[in-house]
Amino acid sequence: MRRLFPHPLMSIALFAMWMLLNETVAPGPALVGLVLAVAAGWVMTSLRPTRSRIRRPGVILRLALHVIVDIARSNLAVAQVILRPRKDRRQGFLRVQLALRDENALAALACILTATPGTAWVEYDTETGWLLLHVLDLIDEDSWISIIKQRYEQPLMEIFQ
Amino acid sequence: MNHAADLPLWAAIPVALLLLLGSGLALTGSIGLLRLKSFYERLHAPTIGTSYGIFCVLLASVIFFTVMQSRLVMHEVLIGIFVVVTTPVTLMLLGRAALHRDRLEGKDPTHPVEQREAAE
Amino acid sequence: MTVALLTWSLLAAQLMLGAAMLCATYRVLKGPRAQDRVLGLDTLYVNGMLMLLTFGIRSGTTLYFEAALVIALLGFVSTAALAKFLMRGEVIE
Numbered sequence: 415m416r417r418l419f420p421h422p423l424m425s426i427a428l429f430a431m432w433m434l435l436n437e438t439v440a441p442g443p444a445l446v447g448l449v450l451a452v453a454a455g456w457v458m459t460s461l462r463p464t465r466s467r468i469r470r471p472g473v474i475l476r477l478a479l480h481v482i483v484d485i486a487r488s489n490l491a492v493a494q495v496i497l498r499p500r501k502d503r504r505q506g507f508l509r510v511q512l513a514l515r516d517e518n519a520l521a522a523l524a525c526i527l528t529a530t531p532g533t534a535w536v537e538y539d540t541e542t543g544w545l546l547l548h549v550l551d552l553i554d555e556d557s558w559i560s561i562i563k564q565r566y567e568q569p570l571m572e573i574f575q
Numbered sequence: 576m577n578h579a580a581d582l583p584l585w586a587a588i589p590v591a592l593l594l595l596l597g598s599g600l601a602l603t604g605s606i607g608l609l610r611l612k613s614f615y616e617r618l619h620a621p622t623i624g625t626s627y628g629i630f631c632v633l634l635a636s637v638i639f640f641t642v643m644q645s646r647l648v649m650h651e652v653l654i655g656i657f658v659v660v661t662t663p664v665t666l667m668l669l670g671r672a673a674l675h676r677d678r679l680e681g682k683d684p685t686h687p688v689e690q691r692e693a694a695e
Numbered sequence: 696m697t698v699a700l701l702t703w704s705l706l707a708a709q710l711m712l713g714a715a716m717l718c719a720t721y722r723v724l725k726g727p728r729a730q731d732r733v734l735g736l737d738t739l740y741v742n743g744m745l746m747l748l749t750f751g752i753r754s755g756t757t758l759y760f761e762a763a764l765v766i767a768l769l770g771f772v773s774t775a776a777l778a779k780f781l782m783r784g785e786v787i788e
Contacts, residue, residue, distance in 0.1 A: 601715050673781075
């Protein structure tokens with residue numbers, strides 16, 4: 415099984431995308447999609463991506479829910495900053511020491527932080543684990559650090575390790 | 576616009592509201608691009624449009640075409656997934672590129688003294 | 696009733712998106728630095744894609760959807776390439 419489907423998740427995602435684009439469940443397009451998805455899995459093997467184990471689907475769901483709620487909240491916060499600028503707003507860079515080391519988990523964290531308006535991932539040092547963030551509304555540095563560490567880093571460590 | 580005459584009112588109201596909300600969010604993000612002072616602040620503005628702005632317009636489109644053609648139309652989900660996955664990547668690349676260029680010119684924006692000056 | 700509601704909300708949405716595209720265009724033209732222009736371009740194509748989706752609802756055809764998908768794909772690739780270019784001065788290393 416592993417030899418035939420080296421990257422099962424990616425193959426499934428590709429197949430689903432193919433069926434969505436075709437908008438049918440007819441056997442012809444499904445067959446082409448299946449062949450493409452399996453072939454793409456083999457091609458991926460030669461790229462040698464770093465593998466990580468994904469566990470705890472419950473934690474994934476909870477994290478996804480948190481992210482959706484947080485993005486909605488920070489959408490409102492950033493819209494307020496733009497439409498009604500406050501004089502005392504402080505923007506700036508923030509350094510966080512991450513304990514997360516798995517590459518795919520870091521990619522997920524980067525996507526979460528950048529997709530959230532108000533925080534942007536700027537630089538990460540792979541050797542020391544220091545992350546440089548830019549925050550639009552930097553009220554309290556310690557509370558931002560604890561939000562990132564507890565709300566996002568902790569569940570990601572549970573999922574990927 | 577006559578093709579929409581057979582759209583029931585219960586579907587037209589959410590479609591209209593979602594359209595207005597989504598484009599309003601996209602407009603807010605773009606105004607932010609004008610009003611915010613430094614590049615790193617402006618980096619945050621487009622994410623409003625690409626998170627819930629796009630989500631609202633796509634949802635309006637899904638509702639409209641699903642009700643009109645009386646079958647589930649999920650094409651828009653693809654655009655949604657694609658934009659959600661790609662926007663952070665481009666913004667991260669842009670942020671790093673800007674930092675790299677600033678450092679090349681000898682102005683490191685992460686330096687605490689300059690950070691205070693930028694805030695004032 | 697529904698036609699009027701949809702027509703007016705579509706018009707308002709398209710006006711807002713047009714204004715958003717103007718803001719992004721201003722940032723592309725004004726700069727002041729290259730990264731600002733690239734960021735403006737990125738916002739411009741996202742707003743353009745939303746505009747195409749509203750046109751799709753107005754005309755009732757799914758044809759506009761394909762165009763929006765192409766814009767999303769090309770926009771991502773071009774912004775990533777431009778950012779890479781800003782960082783290193785070359786696209787392919």
